[in-house]
């Protein structure tokens with residue numbers, strides 16, 4: 144129902160510190176990741192790789208790479224979203240497997256290949272890939288809120304340090320965002336948003 148969805152949207156906030164004693168049940172974590180997996184992406188290229196960080200040692204390294212934000216060490220699980228880069232090259236094996244859904248329509252496949260190659264040549268690929276990952280992150284945070292789980296998008300990070308901690312190759316990936324999930328320790332602060340009419344216009 145609409146009310147349940149809006150309740151989740153109101154419940155979600157950028158949680159600054161989690162209750163270290165509370166762990167997310169596996170079933171809920173999988174539900175959250177599923178919301179990420181089912182997210183829309185440009186050309187259907189599913190630009191993301193979700194790395195679930197559970198060990199305290201790795202959480203500590205991420206915290207250090209994220210300006211010592213304590214969300215990283217107090218959370219139950221932190222999902223680092225790596226944005227694909229190398230795989231997105233036109234004609235790559237990865238792109239071709241994603242475009243295989245057009246295999247039974249060779250004319251469409253040829254058109255999509257050409258359209259994608261033209262599109263690709265005119266964009267900042269890393270930034271484009273990161274943008275897609277942010278959509279998956281938003282869906283995961285909303286899904287989490289729907290089952291009473293808190294989150295905080297962490298964009299305040301040193302990408303090279305995060306990449307090093309996670310063993311990610313710069314040629315292949317970039318870091319889109321890290322999203323720690325868990326349960327709030329403190330009450331939620333008031334939500335500040337512009338009024339509906341300040342952000343919406345009908346034409």
Ligand SMILES: Cc1cc2nc3c(=O)[nH]c(=O)nc-3n(C[C@H](O)[C@H](O)[C@H](O)COP(=O)(O)O)c2cc1C
Pocket residue numbers: 155156157158159212295296297298299300320334335
């Ligand atoms: C891309 C992105 C990066 C963010 N990075 C951080 C961050 O590094 N640390 C943090 O505490 N909050 C971060 N935030 C959370 C925002 O500050 C927060 O969503 C905003 O102030 C609105 O507050 P609310 O989410 O609690 O309603 C980030 C949000 C987004 C969308």
